[in-house]
Amino acid sequence: MKTFKKILKWLGVVLLVLIVIGTTLYLIYLRPFMQKMKVTNVVKYDKQLTLVLGGGGNSGILTSDSLVIVIDTKMDEAAEKLSKMVKEIAGNKPIIVINTHFHPDHTKGNTYYKGQTIIAGGNYTKEFWTKEAGEETLPTEWVKDRMDIKMGDDTVTIFNFNKNAHTASDVFVYLHKRKMLFGGDVILNKQVPVMMGVADPYGYIEAIDVVTKQFDVQKVIPGHGPMGGVEIINDFKKYFDDMQTAASDDSKKDQLIAKYEDWGQVPILMSPGATISAIKKKANK
Numbered sequence: 001m002k003t004f005k006k007i008l009k010w011l012g013v014v015l016l017v018l019i020v021i022g023t024t025l026y027l028i029y030l031r032p033f034m035q036k037m038k039v040t041n042v043v044k045y046d047k048q049l050t051l052v053l054g055g056g057g058n059s060g061i062l063t064s065d066s067l068v069i070v071i072d073t074k075m076d077e078a079a080e081k082l083s084k085m086v087k088e089i090a091g092n093k094p095i096i097v098i099n100t101h102f103h104p105d106h107t108k109g110n111t112y113y114k115g116q117t118i119i120a121g122g123n124y125t126k127e128f129w130t131k132e133a134g135e136e137t138l139p140t141e142w143v144k145d146r147m148d149i150k151m152g153d154d155t156v157t158i159f160n161f162n163k164n165a166h167t168a169s170d171v172f173v174y175l176h177k178r179k180m181l182f183g184g185d186v187i188l189n190k191q192v193p194v195m196m197g198v199a200d201p202y203g204y205i206e207a208i209d210v211v212t213k214q215f216d217v218q219k220v221i222p223g224h225g226p227m228g229g230v231e232i233i234n235d236f237k238k239y240f241d242d243m244q245t246a247a248s249d250d251s252k253k254d255q256l257i258a259k260y261e262d263w264g265q266v267p268i269l270m271s272p273g274a275t276i277s278a279i280k281k282k283a284n285k
Contacts, residue, residue, distance in 0.1 A: 040078050042085075043227070048152070049178070050089070052082055056105035057223050060182060062175065063089055064152035070097045071173050071182050071221075073109025083112035096149070098158055100184025100223065101167045102133045110137035119143055121160040121169025143171065153177060159211060161186070165203035166193065166223075172211045180219040181211065189225025189232045191264040192239070192271055195278040202282060205240050208233060224264070239263075243272060247279040 040055035050061040055078025060071040068090040074082050086095060099107050099120040110118055120129070122144030129138055147158040154177035161170045166185040173182040185193065186207050193204065211217070212233060220232045239260060246253040257272040265271050 040081070046178075048154075049175070050085070051221065051227065052078075052085070053227065054078070055082065056108070057100065057103075057185070058182075058221050058225075058227070060173075060221060061086055061089060062151060062154075062156065063093070064154075066093060067149075067151060068093050068095045069149065069151065069156060070095060070113070072100055072106040072184070073097060073113070075105045075108040079109030080112065083109055086113075097139075098171065098173055099139060100171045100173065100182065100186075101169065102129055103167070103185070104133060104137075106184070106223070107133050107137045110139075117141060119147070119158060119171075121167075121171045123160065123162060123169030157215070159214070161203075161207040161210065163203050163206065164198040164200040165207040166199055168198050170207060172207075174211075174215045174217070176215075178219060179216050180221065181215060181217045182221045183208075183211075183223060183233075185223035187220060187222045187233055187236055189220075189222040189228060190235070190262070191222075191224050192260065193275065194270045195274040196269070199278065200282065201240055201243065201275055201279050205237060208237055240275070243275045244279055246272070247276045247283070 041053045043051040043053065045051050048063050052059040052061065052074075056074035056076070057072045059074055059082055062069040068086060070082075070086050073079055095113060095116040097110060097113050097116060097118040099110070099118065101121065102124060118139040119141045120139040120143070122142035124142070126138060143158050143160045145160055145162070149156045149158070154175055157174040157176065159172045159174065161172065170184055170186045172184065172186070174180070181187075186204055193199070195201070217230060217233070219227065220229060221227050222232055242256045242259065246256040253276070260272055268274060
C-alpha cells in the first residue's frame, strides 16, 4: 500500500507540473499568438479582387460578371464577417469556395456557404474531413490534380499537391492574369510551420518547387502573414534549408535557430526545434 501511495503521489506531482507547464506555455505563447491571428486587414487589391488577411488563414474574394470565388473561409467572428462581405459582393451570383486545406482556421467559415460549391484537395476522404474538421464544413467537390475556372478575362487554377506537405492534400490557387499564388500553409511569411500529423519538411520543399516551376509567380498570398513577392517563397525555402543544416551539424544549430527568433512560433507546436526533429525523423526512416 505504501508503494502504491508513493506512486499516486508521484503521478500527482508529475500531473501538476505538466499542468503548470501547459498553462504557462498557453499564457505566454499560444494565447498571444491566437489573439494576433484574429486581427484582420482588408486590402482592395483591384476592382475584382479583395484580400482579407488574418482572422485565421488569409483569404481572397475574386469576382466576375457571373461568379464569385472565395479562397479560405477563416474562423470565429472573422469567418462571419467575411461571409457577409462575400454575400454583399456576390449578390445573386453563385459562389465557389476553395479550401487550401482542412484546418479550421481556413475552413470553419464553410458553414456560411450552404448550397454553394466548396472545393478541396482530393487526397482527403469525406470520413477524414468530417472527423477532423466537422461535417458542417464538408466540401462538395474534390480536386485530385488540377481544375481551371474561367473568371472573365482571368483564369483561376486550383492545383492539388498529391503528396504530404503541410497536410495530405494541400491546394494552391493561382490567378493567371495577376500572376498571384495563394499558397495556403505550404507558404508562410515569417512564421514557423507546424510539424504535426503527416507534415513533411521535404514535402514542403517539393510542393513549392513544383508549383513555382509550373506557374509564373510574382505575387504571393501566404497562408499566414503579409502578402508580398517571391521573396516570401525564397525566405520560407531558406528556412527549411537552414533547418536541414541544423539537423546535421550541431555546431551551427544554435546560430541557425536564432536566425528565426523574430518569426511567429510556439514552443513544441511550431518551432525550429520541431522542424529539426521532423527532418531527423524523416532521415532515419
